[in-house]
Amino acid sequence: MTAPSAWCRSTTKAPLTLFREQHIKANEGIIASNQSANRDEEVFENPNTFDMHRKWPSQDALGFGFGEHRCIAEHLAKAEMRIAFGESNIFES
Numbered sequence: 001m002t003a004p005s006a007w008c009r010s011t012t013k014a015p016l017t018l019f020r021e022q023h024i025k026a027n028e029g030i031i032a033s034n035q036s037a038n039r040d041e042e043v044f045e046n047p048n049t050f051d052m053h054r055k056w057p058s059q060d061a062l063g064f065g066f067g068e069h070r071c072i073a074e075h076l077a078k079a080e081m082r083i084a085f086g087e088s089n090i091f092e093s
Contacts, residue, residue: 006033006034006035007031007032007033007034007035008031008032009029009030009031010029010030010032011027011028011029011030012024012025012026012027012028012030013026013027014026034063038063052081052085064077
């Protein structure tokens with residue numbers, strides 16, 4: 001699964017220290033890639049292998065977004081995937 005938005009770009013207004021001690025200066029451009037996040041080797045075993053039964057650590061795949069911007073059709077998309085792959089209980093979450 002890939003994210004609907006592959007990346008987003010922004011510019012920092014102040015110095016930041018992000019996860020894994022990444023230091024970013026003020027006024028630097030940054031690009032966040034949702035597709036990279038869904039393939040993090042430190043989170044997933046075999047991150048580049050398709051596995052529709054993969055268990056996600058704290059929330060679902062980033063491809064559906066999160067919070068108030070979470071995809072409104074998430075459950076429909078998951079049911080369609082279950083049908084396409086022949087699973088019997090399409091309404092299981």
